[in-house]
Amino acid sequence: MYNSQYPQIQPFLQYLQFEKRYSQHTIISYQLDLDQFAAFLVSQFEAPSIKQVSSVMIRSWMGELKEEGLSAKTINRKISTLKSFFKYLQKQGEILQTPLATVITPKISKRLPSFVAEEDIDTLIRYVEFPDTWSGRTDRLILLLFYNTGMRLSELIQLKESQLDPSYSQVKVLGKGNKERIIPVQSELIKELALYTREKPERVEGVTNIFVSERGKPLYPKYVYNLVKKYLGAVTTIQKKSPHVLRHTFATHLMNNGADLNAVKELLGHSSLAATQVYTHNTIEKLKEAYRKAHPKA
Incomplete structure (x- = not known):
């Protein structure tokens, strides 16, 4: 959806599919997270380049997600998507360092798995x-x-x-x-x-x-x-x-x-x-x- 502003997304998804061999369900989940983040960057920060994305922008996105009522677990999953994406870009030489190094994810209350007696x-x-x-x-x-x-x-x-x-x-x-x-x-x-x-x-x-x-x-x-x-x-x-x-x-x-x-x-x-x-x-x-x-x- 935002491949024109962020063409790096598509090669990353192909990397997940062909090299990491992730399931189609997982790839779609990654794509939705990245599209959502890209839309946020376009609407709130006038589409900065991938090199200009900062930890402040990511924390702002986390704040918006929290205001929308998303759980800590869901927000953490979305941040995990960004971590994988920026780590991939770092390996590809597109960025020097990841903007997520100083981003702290919200704590999740630990619940024991339900099971049948x-x-x-x-x-x-x-x-x-x-x-x-x-x-x-x-x-x-x-x-x-x-x-x-x-x-x-x-x-x-x-x-x-x-x-x-x-x-x-x-x-x-x-x-x-x-x-x-x-x-x-x-x-x-x-x-x-x-x-x-x-x-x-x-x-x-x-x-x-x-x-x-x-x-x-x-x-x-x-x-x-x-x-x-x-x-x-x-x-x-x-x-x-x-x-x-x-x-x-x-x-x-x-x-x-x-x-x-x-x-x-x-x-x-x-x-x-x-x-x-x-x-x-x-x-x-x-x-x-x-x-x-x-x-x-x-």
């Missing part, structure tokens, strides 16, 4: 009845796979038949940045998935996605989000009920049962250990609760 998951698996239809079968397998693997919503929807490996009871997942990881799957579940793929509706032609609708079409995110919300609503009273909550549940239950933090990091496909360490807090809270309940002097 083990007994509620047990209720879901053992006692909740699913309709004896293709949709009912699909819904049940999706919920089981989320909880068994901790994969992301996008990873599950895009999962192909070729990524299933029943002989080794594992699934190969293509995560963020097209990074592959292998996740073990319960043998009974992977057998069910293999059978499910063989019994797809006859209308399926050329669709290699594992999960399809009754019409043989790949599932869309909203459908999966709604089914997770519906079935979790039947077993738990936690406020958030989403595919990501099942990802948190997978990780938390592993940690609570003694899994190694590095192993959980690999299973989740996190690029850094810092992202995984949040689950240790849930484990500590569980220990505190056990102490309060069991210790006579607690």
